[in-house]
Amino acid sequence: MKNEHKTLPLLPLRGLLVYPSMVLHLDVGRDKSVQALEKVMMEDQQIFLSTQKEVETETPEVEDIYEIGTLATVKQMLKLPNGTIRVLVEGLHRGKIVEFKDTEEFYEVEIEQVDESDERSVEEEALMRTVLDLFEQYIKVSKKVTAETFASVSDIEQPGRLADIIASHLSLKIRQKQEILETYNSEERLNKLIEILQNEKDVIDLEKKIGQRVKRSMEKTQKEYYLREQMKAIQKELGEKEGKTGEISSLKEKIEEADMPLNVQEMAYKELDRYEKIPQSSAESSVIRNYIDWLIQIPWSKETEDNLDINHAEKILNEDHYGLENVKERVLEYLAVQQLTKSLKGPILCLVGPPGVGKTSLARSVARSIGREFVRISLGGVRDEAEIRGHRRTYVGAMPGRIIRGMKKAGTVNPVFLLDEIDKMSNDFRGDPSSAMLEVLDPQQNNTFSDHYIEEPYDLSKVMFVTTANSLGTIPEPLLDRMEVIRIAGYTEIEKVNIAKNYLMPRQLEEHGLSKGNLQMRDESLYKLVRHYTREAGVRNLERQIATVCRKATKLIVSGKKKRVIVTESMLEELLGHPKFRYGEAEKEDQIGTATGLAYTTAGGDTLAIEVSLSPGKGKLILTGKLGDVMKESAQAAFSYIRSKSEELSIDPSFHETNDIHIHVPEGATPKDGPSAGITIATALVSALTGKAVRRDVGMTGEITLRGRVLPIGGLKEKSLSAHRAGLTTIIMPKENEKDLDDIPESIRKDLTFLPVSHLDEVLKTALVGENK
Template sequence: MLLGPQGQPVSPQGPQVPEELAVLPSPEVVLFPYMLLPIPVTDQRLVRMIDDVVAGERKILGLFALREPDKGPTPENLYKVGTAAGIAKMLRMPDGGVQVLLQGIARIALEDITSLEPYIKARVRPLQDEVEKTLELEALVRNAVSLFQRAVSLAPNLPDELGIVVVNIPEPGQQADFIASHIRLSTAERQEILETLDVAERLRKVLSYLNREVEILELSSKIQSQVKGELDKAQREFFLRKQLEQIKKELGEEDEHTAEINQLRQQIEEAGLPEEAKKEALRELDRMAKMPPQAAEYTVARTYLDWLISLPWNRSTEDNLDVERAAEILDEDHYGLEKPKERILEYLAVRKMKEDMKGPILCFVGPPGTGKTSLGRSIARALGRKFVRVSLGGVRDEAEIRGHRRTYVGALPGRIIQGIRRAGSNNPVFMLDEIDKLGADFRGDPAAALLEVLDPEQNNAFVDHYLDVPFDLSKVMFITTANVLYTIPPALLDRMEVLELPGYTEPEKVEIAKRFLIPRQLEEHGLSDGQLRIEEDALRKVIRNYTREAGVRNLEREIAAICRKAARRIVQGEAESVVVGEDDLHDFLGPVRYRHEVAEEEDEVGVATGLAWTPTGGEVLFVEAAVVPGKGNLILTGQMGDVMQESAKAALTYIRSRAESLGIEQDFYRKWDMHVHVPSGAVPKDGPSAGITMTVALTSALTKRPARKDVAMTGEVTLRGKVLPIGGVRDKVLAAHRAGVKTVVLPEENEKDLEDVPEHVRQELKFAFVKHMDQVLDLALRR
């Protein structure tokens, strides 16, 4: 690399590359443009070539690497891309050979061979870098420079000045070449970088090799320091033990109390406690030394010290930062759940680039049985960390989180510190299960205590009431789970990154059953694959007609029931193997429990098909409306909540305002009572999303126009007839698909939410996006 007067790199100002060059074959060396490279030449034909080039006017030759060094410098064995190099210096050796110092000028492509004797000559073409100045290119350059500086600081053979030189190189392509020429690469890898003309792609390849080099250097450095540390520790322990032996000989045997105090003192020294915790532990130990072992306070102090000593203050497990391996483990344990998996892999990638990053605070929200808890265990396995699970369901005491003060009899640390102790490391995956089911009473609010635990800015100094010294929780990866979000206090919810785990679709349930549930139940019931086979059609019928859930827990129970009956048949000698088809399910599971198909039923006046969201997934909801003689009363039944009742009133007002255009008498509300009922009357219902469904049902009843059963709808309605967006679109659409609905009516602003709906469901359904109630009536009512 040429340097200017201020130490900045400059391009060599030499002649242009001639069209024909003498070729210098290189068995194991690749030269990059603007780099200097000494090469010894002993072959007399090549020595003659060097002499001819030096005697010429331009002193330029072409350096091309050999594909297979053992086969010799034949034209077929030369790579097609090489480097035009100027001879900066030549030194003759006593054995007749020469040592030449080459300086790269430009990348060249070998067009064809023009001469083979007395040495190879070829016609060449200069190659230009392809550079597009973008933010991505800038990011690649910065990453490459930063990693190279890290490699320079770790490698004993690289001078520190290289880290300064690389920053001052003006062109990204030259920076990539400079870095590639100073790290350990094979000839094939160097040639690959030389042949890459796209500078951004070249930087990506350099980054890949640079990452590998830095990992190797860091591992070497770690091994070196570990060996040195172990030697120093062993020597120190040897001398201390010898001194201890001599002291014991001089003083005689110690009593039990003194031995216990000394043992505790040694454990405190070895526990690696922070300064504040160590000071508190030694203060408590001094108190213990002054009191008799029979004292009640002695046991309390001893228990406290045991807790302090046993905590993993500086013990961490080493993270598995192999993103591909982590992805394999996550896919091996769970099917689907792409968003949570993607978030974990992103954390791993960032953790690989920034070692001291704080652990994320994630909240998995979804219906029961969708794999939230088991996903946490899988994440711990993928990261190579310990896993701790604490259930918060029904916890009502703040001390369960923060612990009890030591003044109370039987005081203990809270569940957080207990979990850390069980894990044995200060960076486990810590799952707080069912965080939406926390309670509160006169003993305090545990949700408020969790505010400090789940705040990355505060939890590096979490103080448990029992320990009364700060403990660093910033390395812990906290994962919370919940079925719903509205019961979680806003301040607590704000501290967590929410990841939704929606209900599974039918094809996903089939895959989960085949990959996980059936093999697990076969193993638990002592059956082999050949003894019981459940056909896919039967599996689909179990999902449709014997379970109604967003998760797969009931599905696994039904599979277990099939396994039990199959095992009994085999044991009683009725059959050697059992195949369960769709028609056999009645014998194994009894009559069908649920019926989803609604598209076959006839259209009816006053009955509209709506879509609802529940914690267990989406449901199809029928809204019935009837008109009877009366005085204009609106009767609402079916355990409707306040918001749902207001939606019904808004629907009626809209119909009154549009009575003429709908063909309804203007004073209908004086002569008739309108009754709106939502079946499943024992189940409470609420929310504004049934607004358009109730409007359609009422309009159908008043106009005597049948409502189409194959059209399901959801959306909030205003007095002016506008249709407003709602939530839970994915689950509602899946429910419509499951029920055999052909058309789904959604608010226009919810069109973006269809991205979360599986592709096969979108293709099988027709969607109508509406802005006004008039559009809904045109779609939902028969003429």
């Protein structure tokens, strides 16, 4: 055995080892390896091959490579389309790395070449025969090596080469192959190979025994499998689909694709297993099938990506709605925070306002502005808890609640979910749905919402819930506490005209097949339409009147009477008839015993005339006009205050003994209640008792105490809109409501004078005119 030193480029191998006399194809992709091959091809085509200790190492150092390797010749090199290079190498001699150099282009090593002697001893001859015998037995039992390979191996006469070639054909770990490569002595190498072959033969025999044992235990399962396959073949021949077996396979695929949480997926597979075993004719079979279908169809992880461009969202919201700055601002704030955090829970907004102000359509615009799916459910009249939480699967016809059904309709886990008319839920013996809504609308617990039908927890935390209500009075306090309330008051006259021009008219023209060339409405006509044909906080009735104008204009055009209709003020009466409302409800002159109050209703603000008359009697207080208990108590409080202050007010102290007092609020068929009519009733009473007139241009609102103090009220903005609409110029309001003046539009504030008061004396000083009669 002689040694020779050489300096050659190094090609580190991953998961592969080359023996001397072995010819092998290699695919090379690393830059340094490619450059090493190019260097070799330009010189003597010799390269040193050594295996890496760890396959994952991308840039090996000297300690990452085995020091014993193989000196090889590169026979052929071919560049593949994917950028890698395929080379054909032939191993020549063993070699040991003496020095490792990492140049910038490639690895280079100085090696000590080890050449083997071709002579063989008698002992080596015996070992060679033993190895060949064991290798032949290995081929017979393993069937991994062909008989032709054995024939070519048995002709080899050199003991070392025989050991290398046989080792290259065995399924050994790299570590074991490296041990054989590092064994220079051919006799030792043959002994190691005998040990490995004997061990491999024992392992294969054991595998056969285990296989036979498993085969016996699987005979029953195998039999069932063959029977099922035969059933499928029969069904196919009969022209049927794959039957229940094919259905099970299809459902399995759908469950995998649904990307459910692990616990839900386990439940789905468990139910699928039950479904497979239950006969198709069984009633429970359809129940389980429906349940699996629901689990598959509900979105568990599919999510739409939010469009977080605030300018885009603002543009969409302004396109769809005029005004409503508070709501738009809240949505834009949510988007801004979402853009920074990427993990904000969906807000729960409650839009409160009269009918027709655009609460529902606003929620739809919010979904469009941020690019989410939109789903709406109406809660008006819902009084069964199962409508929200679903029914137990044990019930006939059971199905999930409206929340889960809405999520299925949306198809994503983060839609904009509108819960319309949340103030109109009720309850009966079937449960309280408003209590069930607590879990849906609580940000702290809606990530594990429990539906009775689905049973598994469902995450609602990414949903943006928007609820609408006309009034907060009927919403339970715990439910209200979980929502962010945004009030939408009625529109001003100017806002209504703008909405009619920019939104309602174009929509109605399109619906009636008209264009701006066919029908035009002048601004003065729109103002007249708003003032004399509608009386509402929203614009729903206004749109109906515009639709009526469009229909009548269409008839004129189709009949050939006119080619183009321009609606003037005079023509408006021809199309819609006489005005339905008198614009400006203020009295034409100051009245005694009549005061104008301001009321807040579910339809917005309204004016309320309160009349007081005196007649001879015994001090009886008569209240009419379908008043509620609170309003009756306000009248009693006002009456008691006036009695206690009769002398200061220049009223006969015995007025309650000689007169019956009748307080009436017109529109007697309409129920009225609330404390804010207190100062109005008191003013009308004082006016009737003193003979002083009440100013016709003054409206008032405020609660009164027995000491004459004026307490704050709600709905000042809505009341101000109604006062402006009625033609009043002055509003008397509680001093503590001054903070609410900022909510009133500038166009209204400039036309009205607001007088904050804290005591009834201030009210009387402003509201009453003239001398006592």
